[in-house]
Amino acid sequence: xxxxxxxxxxxxxxxxxxxxxxxxxxxxxxxxxxxxxxxxxxxxxxxxxxxxxxxxxxxxxxxxxxxxxxxxxxxxxxxxxxxxxxxxxxxxxxxxxxxxxxxxxxxxxxxxxxxxxxxxxxxxxxxxxxxxxxxxxxxxxxxxxxxxxxxxxxxxxxxxxxxxxxxxxxxxxxxxxxxxxxxxxxxxxxxxxxxxxxxxxxxxxxxxxxxxxxxxxxxxxxxxxxxxxxxxxxxx
Amino acid sequence: xxxxxxxxxxxxxxxxxxxxxxxxxxxxxxxxxxxxxxxxxxxxxxxxxxxxxxxxxxxxxxxxxxxxxxxxxxxxxxxxxxxxxxxxxxxxxxxxxxxxxxxxxxxxxxxxxxxxxxxxxxxxxxxxxxxxxxxxxxxxxxxxxxxxxxxxxxxxxxxxxxxxxxxxxxxxxxxxxxxxxxxxxxxxxxxxxxxxxxxxxxxxxxxxxxxxxxxxxxxx
Numbered sequence: 001x002x003x004x005x006x007x008x009x010x011x012x013x014x015x016x017x018x019x020x021x022x023x024x025x026x027x028x029x030x031x032x033x034x035x036x037x038x039x040x041x042x043x044x045x046x047x048x049x050x051x052x053x054x055x056x057x058x059x060x061x062x063x064x065x066x067x068x069x070x071x072x073x074x075x076x077x078x079x080x081x082x083x084x085x086x087x088x089x090x091x092x093x094x095x096x097x098x099x100x101x102x103x104x105x106x107x108x109x110x111x112x113x114x115x116x117x118x119x120x121x122x123x124x125x126x127x128x129x130x131x132x133x134x135x136x137x138x139x140x141x142x143x144x145x146x147x148x149x150x151x152x153x154x155x156x157x158x159x160x161x162x163x164x165x166x167x168x169x170x171x172x173x174x175x176x177x178x179x180x181x182x183x184x185x186x187x188x189x190x191x192x193x194x195x196x197x198x199x200x201x202x203x204x205x206x207x208x209x210x211x212x213x214x215x216x217x218x219x220x221x222x223x224x225x226x227x228x229x230x231x232x233x234x235x236x
Numbered sequence: 237x238x239x240x241x242x243x244x245x246x247x248x249x250x251x252x253x254x255x256x257x258x259x260x261x262x263x264x265x266x267x268x269x270x271x272x273x274x275x276x277x278x279x280x281x282x283x284x285x286x287x288x289x290x291x292x293x294x295x296x297x298x299x300x301x302x303x304x305x306x307x308x309x310x311x312x313x314x315x316x317x318x319x320x321x322x323x324x325x326x327x328x329x330x331x332x333x334x335x336x337x338x339x340x341x342x343x344x345x346x347x348x349x350x351x352x353x354x355x356x357x358x359x360x361x362x363x364x365x366x367x368x369x370x371x372x373x374x375x376x377x378x379x380x381x382x383x384x385x386x387x388x389x390x391x392x393x394x395x396x397x398x399x400x401x402x403x404x405x406x407x408x409x410x411x412x413x414x415x416x417x418x419x420x421x422x423x424x425x426x427x428x429x430x431x432x433x434x435x436x437x438x439x440x441x442x443x444x445x446x447x448x449x450x451x452x453x454x455x456x
Contacts (some may be wrong), residue, residue, distance in 0.1 A: 068319060068456050095317065097314055097317065099312075100313065100314055101317070118237055119239075119322050120239075
């Protein structure tokens with residue numbers, strides 16, 4: 001069991017909560033990606049998923065986001081399995097994956113404002129989000145003119161819209177320059193000060209000093225060992 | 237509800253700004269119908285006889301042409317992931333299907349009388365044609381949403397979509413043309429129109445759920 005560490009005393013912005021992975025296993029395309037994976041993240045805590053390419057970081061991320069299903073074990077929020085109410089689970093998280101979901105025909109601001117409306121966030125959150133990632137001067141620009149790094153910043157800026165306690169960031173450092181990395185770590189620190197949780201996938205450097213690490217390579221090895229020993233039993 | 241209006245408004249704005257999609261569909265509709273007019277020749281009786289079937293078949297193919305992109309754009313750029321996580325898949329399906337109908341079928345409806353006139357449909361057939369399209373095209377969009385959700389992520393999804401959907405469109409085609417023929421023969425058009433209305437209600441009750449399930453499955 002990997003337990004994440006607390007950065008600061010939890011404040012009251014978010015309700016006290018804990019996200020637990022309990023003996024999770026996941027099979028994709030007939031292959032067991034990981035098995036017997038357990039973790040726990042509470043208020044103000046950060047968990048960094050470490051692993052090589054193909055070790056299941058994105059699979060686990062999508063599973064936590066409710067976009068995949070575990071073949072074994074359970075993902076729980078305050079002890080209640082999240083698949084009992086996937087919609088409520090979706091509302092309490094923000095997921096920043098590899099695909100940015102940005103519409104080239106819209107301006108930067110329109111792109112962010114659309115998600116604010118979808119997630120029922122207050123309208124002035126849009127400006128806060130743009131400012132947090134240094135995008136204010138680009139807000140009128142059509143998104144098709146953005147560079148890869150700028151697009152990624154627009155995609156990331158959506159996590160601060162509304163008030164979702166759980167942030168899932170899949171390799172957020174990709175394509176970001178130093179300024180943007182600093183902005184991202186500020187935003188993450190701020191989120192954790194308010195009691196928010198962060199789960200982040202990373203194959204290299206970490207943006208968070210005091211995070212707990214979940215070494216996915218180890219669980220992938222577990223999975224390989226299980227499959228090698230007994231392909232029948234591990235299907236369960 | 238805010239997610240519904242947000243998605244609906246976004247899709248309509250996108251359709252408006254990337255006007256090519258709508259223009260392509262409408263132009264396809266007009267051109268294919270006119271091809272029939274040339275192919276059949278200038279015999280007014282023959283044209284009028286086949287016109288209802290031609291308009292309906294062409295409208296059906298035009299709708300099919302646009303369905304390919306109903307979910308695939310959002311699927312490819314990751315927006316669908318975010319939408320399914322943050323809201324109910326059912327709301328997403330309903331908003332996107334309504335936007336599809338407004339952005340493609342409504343322009344077709346506006347174009348239909350002109351195409352009908354080019355095919356020399358007598359005036360008594362225009363009103364039943366419009367009514368049948370008004371009742372039939374939402375069913376095309378709804379069934380199309382199920383198909384579009386099922387072929388997400390498949391190679392050559394557009395072709396697959398045609399194979400999947402066109403057989404399901406046959407009943408709508410039959411009763412759509414039956415309504416126009418009834419108008420031309422001056423018998424009651426109410427029966428085929430009521431049946432089209434029945435199809436629409438059935439599609440409204442079943443298709444959004446099926447499409448939502450298809451979307452969730454595609455993203456897993």
